[in-house]
Amino acid sequence: MKQTQFTVKGQPFFSLGGQTHNSSSYFPDDMDISFQSVRGLGGNTVSTPLPWDRFEPVEGQFDDAYVKALIDQARRHQMRLILLWFATWKNGTMEYTPRWVKQDPVRFARTLQPDGTPTAVLSCHCDTNRIADQTAFCRLMEILRDYDGEEQTVIAVQIENEPGILGPVRRDFGPDGARDFAADVPQALLDYAAEHPQSRLAAFWQAAGKHPGGNWTTVFGRYGAEACSAWHTARYIDQIAAAGRAVHDVFLYANVWLDGASEGDAWDLGGLEYPCGGAVSKSLDVWYAACHSLDAIAPDIYAPDPQRHLENQTIYANPEQGWPLFVPESHAAGLNATLMFHAIGRLGAIGYHIFGSESCLDEQGELRESARPMQRSFAMINAAMPLILKHRSDGRMQAILQRAGSANRHLACGGWKCAAYFQGGGEPWNAMDFRHHQAIESERVPVTDIRSESGRALLFQVDDNEFYLVGHRVRLQFHRPEPDDGSIPAIWLNAGMQANSTETLYVEEGEFVDGRFVVRRIRSGDEARHGVWAQADCGVIHFALCD
Template structure:
């Protein structure tokens, strides 16, 4: 890892996610070794960077592959989940610890508490470690529910009264997709007390998912709560998403299974997908937020889903190609994300490292304004434009947003060359002044006041930021004429211009990809 820090820091990255694996720190039961972790924390601290630790304990990607060997080899002491073979109907043991057996959660909890105590002891005075992800993409693959003996026993019992009562009292705040899964439950009289889970929630794959979600949430919550008692850091879980809101433009091989799934079991059943997000938010109170891993879905839709109940937004895994990096601007600019992490960023190809600098370097420079957007989301708007489809022009699929008393229309950047991708954030500095960040787009402004006769651009300046911590702006170039479409829009070109198709060189390449636009309105 020692050779990875410098290029990441040079790209403008200040925080990385790194795994702490149960099988590595407790190879022998009761004996803990944190030497490797200590080295990573020290390296990050020396470079004034931060860490978000990912606890690979009982679960990683719907499996229990990171549990220690002494756990793997003792299935009687540490029972596993069972699924029913779809062909033979026989039960099959899985490599997944059952969430219905106390010995499993107790062993995980013991290790996690030791980890959190150790982090407290070596880092509480420094704050290098910012937060912790508890487990990784939990849930059961291969079946909608666990069919082991302990799971079947729980399934044949009545659901906890706290769960039943809370779902009824919180009905108005539940996601529509969960309400659909709870149709049978909500049709029962409020005084009904069914004898088991089937009588309460019905007999469907989605009812099984509710059962698994509740028990996974309680299992993970118990571990997180114990960890917080040892050292109070924010804790979250991530999620392997279902196929809801899939991006149909992404072509996948038929054997592809990760990153989606049409029903519980094809994606990890019980994990905090949108359909059961409320279950996790209600019954895992020690988990501060649920974070989506986004690869194949429509990015902006998932971001909106995971602001449910106004929870903080973080994307611990996402695409790291240009398609994914452009979407960072939506996450930070329109949804106030705390963090968005392209997966495998430490193995980013050297030939493509300029992409990291292009995006993270600029995001780092405007970090003061990103924090302001988190505090006041109405002041920011993030967006991106992908490679154009056949027939698309610079003004195809414009984006509209109202900010204060102005209606903004954002299009791809105008050029006499090819239509190119673009990305950016617009931040409202004051009533009539806007900070434009990014490249490959144009912005038109129209006053929303009923008395307005005319709207125009008073001034456009390319700027730079002299101090990222304060966001102090300094003028770099005075822009007008072609750079404003003769006063019709603020144009933010890319740093590299496309070849001209018309021999009139009106395009000016961006230098800082930052500009301040002052607009005005003439009133009656």
């Protein structure tokens, strides 16, 4: 059955974590630092490769103990685990295939160039390749079922890693690839294009003449080669997913090395800028049409540009079509520490991971200063976890983000107008409390660099006048909407009065314990009269406004 979120023993689970470096998991006993790094960030999940060459070094001989050792490590560290099945593909090549596959190109067909020169990529058109991969994958799923079916330490398995062709071709010119490229486009793909006229796939189809059928070039023109690779790569992976799910039902997804989306990168060519055939933005519709056994298609987002980062999140968030947003790889810098709130608060993401978690620690095993913004974001998300799980898709949660050069923004909250002030915004006399005297001073300095840590928050409106807030470097002020007669209340013109013109019934700091909110501090007087402010170490702020 297709799943729309991570679960543990039937309960929703938000996966907040880090992916290890590529070679960290070959020897499970060496992974303490991997778990320690994610623990230091505040994560609850470690994702790590399970390499095919390590699991099946000799054909038909599987190292069950290796898989169990990885699970045991996660249990010892009291973390959940996502296993990354590095097999046919790893970043568009066959690096993690066993030696017995690499050394037998006759049996295990490679993707070929037009002159017959082989690439370092297995062909997605070769059933022998898929069956060998699928056999090993199903054995892995048997181990998970038998060793972890009750405990559910492993919450998901990623099938392959950034699949596609990274090389000098956009399709396989070998005999199997040539056969499939000359064949008619599958009816399912034509039906999808017709049923989704605003999709990228429909645009390619329409540009090529909107033919009711034909081969890949006839139907999709110049895009046909990439569409063919995308369809057969997606079907290859989905067949593996279907076989694996028949053995053990766990969340299954594929990840994506992204293209340049609306702007494009350099030549915008699959094979050069990204693995051709992967679920990039221009081919995502092909994957949606081809895949029936995957639960998510997940973008690896490293974009240093905020607009592209947010665009990539939005492209892959399609819960209405049954495709939830999960970000399995991202950088640990300050920009991402802010923009992850967009994925959670506006797009209902089911999980968010950074890559290379071990690099967040210094030589002494301490968290690097550069990783502190991400640690603060993890802390806020953990504090609000019961609220996130409850309100992920009901419209009661929203993200508040500061952009470089901006000191405030407006948002609507039901029957309230809200002004959010960030670092560098608000009045110079605004206060917090004595515990945050340094934060008060830093609040005066505007954020002008996208690499700097910026203000962010999640706001939950659970009733007309009742709210919960987690955030950092943010202060909120509320008013009822302006009168219908066109006037502006005089009190809005006086910043000093405006800051405390809306009464609160209470402002509390606290935390959730076993699903119940426990108050740890109460704000009043100076600490409460300058709006509702939040810093990462405040936990959850619970407040109610008074008419």
